Amino acid sequence: MLHLILKELFYRKTSTLLSFISIALAVTCLVSALSLLEGHKVLTDDIFQKAKTKQIEIMTKAEDKYRISTKDLGFNVLILPKAQNLSNFYADDFASKYMPEKFVETLANNRIVTVRHLLPSLKQKINWTEMKQTIILVGTRGEVPVIHKNPKKPLQQPVEDGHIVLGFQLAKDLNLKKDQTVTLLGEEFNISLIHSPRGNKDDITAWIPLAASQKILNKPKLINAILALECKCAWADIEKVKKELEKILPETQIIGMERRKAKTRKEIRTTAELLTKNSIKDILENRKNQELALQSFANILIPLVMLTCCIWIGFLAMTNVRDRKYEIGLLKALGLLSEDIILLFVGKAFLLGFIGSVFGFVIGAFGTSFFGGITIDSDINNVVFSGKTIFLIIFLTPFLSILASWIPAIYAAKEDPAEILRGE
Amino acid sequence: MSIIIKNLKKYYPTKKNLVKAVDDISFDVKPGDFLAIHGASGCGKSTLLLMLGGLLHPTGGTVDIKDVNPYKLSNKACAAFRTENIGFVFQQFHLIPYLDIRDNIMVPALASYIEDLNMKVDESLEKFNLLERAHHKPSTLSIGEQQRVAMARALINSPKIILADEPTGNLDPDNSEIVLNTFKEFANQGGIVIMVTHEKSAINAAFSNIALDKGKLK
Numbered sequence: 326m327l328h329l330i331l332k333e334l335f336y337r338k339t340s341t342l343l344s345f346i347s348i349a350l351a352v353t354c355l356v357s358a359l360s361l362l363e364g365h366k367v368l369t370d371d372i373f374q375k376a377k378t379k380q381i382e383i384m385t386k387a388e389d390k391y392r393i394s395t396k397d398l399g400f401n402v403l404i405l406p407k408a409q410n411l412s413n414f415y416a417d418d419f420a421s422k423y424m425p426e427k428f429v430e431t432l433a434n435n436r437i438v439t440v441r442h443l444l445p446s447l448k449q450k451i452n453w454t455e456m457k458q459t460i461i462l463v464g465t466r467g468e469v470p471v472i473h474k475n476p477k478k479p480l481q482q483p484v485e486d487g488h489i490v491l492g493f494q495l496a497k498d499l500n501l502k503k504d505q506t507v508t509l510l511g512e513e514f515n516i517s518l519i520h521s522p523r524g525n526k527d528d529i530t531a532w533i534p535l536a537a538s539q540k541i542l543n544k545p546k547l548i549n550a551i552l553a554l555e556c557k558c559a560w561a562d563i564e565k566v567k568k569e570l571e572k573i574l575p576e577t578q579i580i581g582m583e584r585r586k587a588k589t590r591k592e593i594r595t596t597a598e599l600l601t602k603n604s605i606k607d608i609l610e611n612r613k614n615q616e617l618a619l620q621s622f623a624n625i626l627i628p629l630v631m632l633t634c635c636i637w638i639g640f641l642a643m644t645n646v647r648d649r650k651y652e653i654g655l656l657k658a659l660g661l662l663s664e665d666i667i668l669l670f671v672g673k674a675f676l677l678g679f680i681g682s683v684f685g686f687v688i689g690a691f692g693t694s695f696f697g698g699i700t701i702d703s704d705i706n707n708v709v710f711s712g713k714t715i716f717l718i719i720f721l722t723p724f725l726s727i728l729a730s731w732i733p734a735i736y737a738a739k740e741d742p743a744e745i746l747r748g749e
Numbered sequence: 750m751s752i753i754i755k756n757l758k759k760y761y762p763t764k765k766n767l768v769k770a771v772d773d774i775s776f777d778v779k780p781g782d783f784l785a786i787h788g789a790s791g792c793g794k795s796t797l798l799l800m801l802g803g804l805l806h807p808t809g810g811t812v813d814i815k816d817v818n819p820y821k822l823s824n825k826a827c828a829a830f831r832t833e834n835i836g837f838v839f840q841q842f843h844l845i846p847y848l849d850i851r852d853n854i855m856v857p858a859l860a861s862y863i864e865d866l867n868m869k870v871d872e873s874l875e876k877f878n879l880l881e882r883a884h885h886k887p888s889t890l891s892i893g894e895q896q897r898v899a900m901a902r903a904l905i906n907s908p909k910i911i912l913a914d915e916p917t918g919n920l921d922p923d924n925s926e927i928v929l930n931t932f933k934e935f936a937n938q939g940g941i942v943i944m945v946t947h948e949k950s951a952i953n954a955a956f957s958n959i960a961l962d963k964g965k966l967k
């Protein structure tokens with residue numbers, strides 16, 4: 326029987342080839358669609374992994390940058406007279422001991438510790454006798470030019486000579502307005518600015534030029550604090566900076582201050598994570614959409630190709646049955662049963678389906694890898710070449726082929742040998 | 750072991766009328782007989798032969814071959830009965846085009862087991878002078894050679910009966926003689942040959958003959 330099927334297959338080469346090609350083509354189509362889809366998924370995973378690595382890289386870099394920038398920021402310190410009792414300083418918020426104003430120049434001129442901004446001040450709680458009000462008076466001077474550095478814009482606006490700047494609450498309580506002239510302990514000042522509320526002692530503080538304050542408070546050429554901002558030296562360690570400063574100004578004591586606010590490491594991390602996460606999300610979403618588009622395309626294409634192929638196979642089988650009318654009649658006359666005739670056609674359909682699917686599979690799988698830019702790596706192998714897929718394709722295709730040839734086979738089995746052999 | 754037919758009828762209903770292809774025929778054929786059936790074209794010769802061969806259900810009457818009515822058997826049993834007992838030869842030889850001569854002769858073996866098949870095939874190839882053509886395709890053979898292949902195929906399962914429809918219709922006298930001689934030999938060995946023909950020489954070669962006219966015995 327197999328002999329008969331094989332001989333017939335080789336005899337009717339055109340019909341066989343047509344059937345074979347259409348089956349192989351359908352399977353190629355199916356396998357390609359599957360591999361492309363799988364490949365797409367695998368690539369998406371790959372892209373995701375790469376993006377993840379990139380994210381970690383970016384985060385690490387951001388952290389490094391943060392470390393460098395905090396080092397760049399240097400330290401902020403407050404320089405107080407050596408004799409100052411720190412407990413009292415913390416309680417009052419200003420020093421009761423004094424030091425020469427020239428310390429500022431000494432500090433500015435040294436080369437070991439560089440200070441970006443130097444703000445000498447004379448600060449004291451006084452009774453504004455004219456107004457019958459206790460206030461904090463601060464005498465300030467603008468930035469002392471740092472010799473080996475271009476003076477930067479002062480951090481704090483110095484108060485111009487003959488002017489006074491008032492805290493919000495102070496001005497409100499005393500009912501003072503901008504540009505008004507006030508007398509403070511015998512000296513006349515013009516109110517150049519009233520700060521907006523700050524919610525701290527600044528609100529009851531009055532700022533005047535350093536020289537004026539020295540005169541009013543009778544502390545000629547004296548100050549009680551220097552705010553040194555962004556102190557830097559070879560060591561990124563505040564204790565070393567402090568020690569070095571105390572060496573330069575032996576008559577002082579230094580306390581560390583809060584750093585200028587820098588983004589915390591955690592903040593940077595979260596920002597970077599968020600940014601990269603979003604971009605990964607975008608990529609994944611994009612690819613997911615592509616995948617869905619591919620999928621829906623395949624959902625239409627695959628059944629369509631399969632159906633077309635089935636109809637075509639059925640048509641070819643029908644033609645084959647007609648061609649073999651006499652042969653069928655003869656075989657039946659010689660004693661073959663209808664079942665045998667069905668087996669003959671079904672066996673042929675199975676063989677065609679099997680060989681066609683194997684070919685189609687190989688062409689599809691390797692074709693997509695060569696032309697589709699998808700390498701058959703282990704991941705795709707796992708999916709496309711999994712036992713399940715191979716089973717489905719290699720064994721379902723012959724089944725479909727049999728299904729398509731079923732009606733022609735039944736038709737063949739029904740042929741009446743008498744009708745055929747009567748002659749004419 | 751003879752063939753006995755009684756009141757055999759085959760009517761074909763058509764749109765216009767009822768075609769009585771075979772109309773109430775009865776006769777016996779004994780073993781060793783070589784019977785020729787002749788008559789005008791369309792008188793029902795082929796129809797009768799097919800009914801004798803178990804291939805066409807009669808409208809009425811009975812066919813008994815070796816005391817078996819093949820039409821009372823199941824499809825499967827009937828097919829087996831045919832394979833075992835009957836060899837067919839047709840005017841169109843109905844060789845399978847994609848099989849070589851040797852395979853064509855072996856085709857009946859698809860339906861039933863044949864003892865010493867290869868040996869028998871070799872013998873018949875020699876007998877019908879086809880040894881050199883054993884591996885050729887039917888289309889490369891002459892008409893006479895093709896009919897000899899059909900003869901070899903009909904005899905390969907050692908049937909008791911040979912049914913032949915115009916076996917010499919397409920043949921030249923030499924090849925006709927080979928066929929007729931084979932039939933004579935077969936009948937002489939105790940077989941039954943029933944041959945439809947309209948050729949004088951074939952009728953003369955047969956041991957007995959009957960004539961049909963419009964479905965009835967003349």
Ligand SMILES: Nc1ncnc2c1ncn2[C@@H]1O[C@H](COP(=O)(O)OP(=O)(O)OP(=O)(O)O)[C@@H](O)[C@H]1O
Pocket residue numbers: 747748749761762763768769770789790791792793794795796797
């Ligand atoms: N299936 C059928 N339906 C209708 N009429 C049929 C059918 N088969 C045969 N006939 C008719 O039955 C008659 C006998 O046909 P049959 O083939 O037996 O004749 P025949 O004697 O073999 O003729 P020939 O010598 O030409 O071969 C014919 O008139 C034919 O037309």
Ligand SMILES: [Mg+2]
Pocket residue numbers: 747748749794795796914
């Ligand atoms: Mg006829």
